[in-house]
Amino acid sequence: GCGCEHSHDKRFNEFVTGIQTGDPKKTLKLIKKALSKGTPSANDTILFKIAESMAYDKIGDHDQAEASLTLASKMILTDSSPDEHVLGCLLYTSDAADEGLGVDLGGPSAIKKK
Numbered sequence: 001g002c003g004c005e006h007s008h009d010k011r012f013n014e015f016v017t018g019i020q021t022g023d024p025k026k027t028l029k030l031i032k033k034a035l036s037k038g039t040p041s042a043n044d045t046i047l048f049k050i051a052e053s054m055a056y057d058k059i060g061d062h063d064q065a066e067a068s069l070t071l072a073s074k075m076i077l078t079d080s081s082p083d084e085h086v087l088g089c090l091l092y093t094s095d096a097a098d099e100g101l102g103v104d105l106g107g108p109s110a111i112k113k114k
Contacts, residue, residue, distance in 0.1 A: 011044075015051035019058050028055040046072045 011034060018027035031052045034040065040048065049072035056065035 009047070012047040012051055015048070016054065019051070019055050024055045024058040028052065028059070031055060042075060046075050049075070 015027055015031055015034075018024070018030070031048055035045065035048050035052070049068045053065045053068035053072065056062070056068060
């Protein structure tokens, strides 16, 4: 992960590991459970929606992956004071996604080379 010690970061990292090395469908169920349990903070929801997008992408449901990522992006853009930690984690995740999961979060590989 990004090396942060926040609880949502730990859960997010567990989800990403589950998507990359485990069973993405099982991980998707865990993400949905985390999103529906209680009232997750905006930061948790953003990170968990990004993990959800990565899981959908991994199992081949690209429309749902895009929908989850779009929702997370809108939440970031409408948040009057986004958590710097979450933004830092997103930058880290963007680079990680570019290296393996195929979810384009706007990192370096989003620029097409001729």
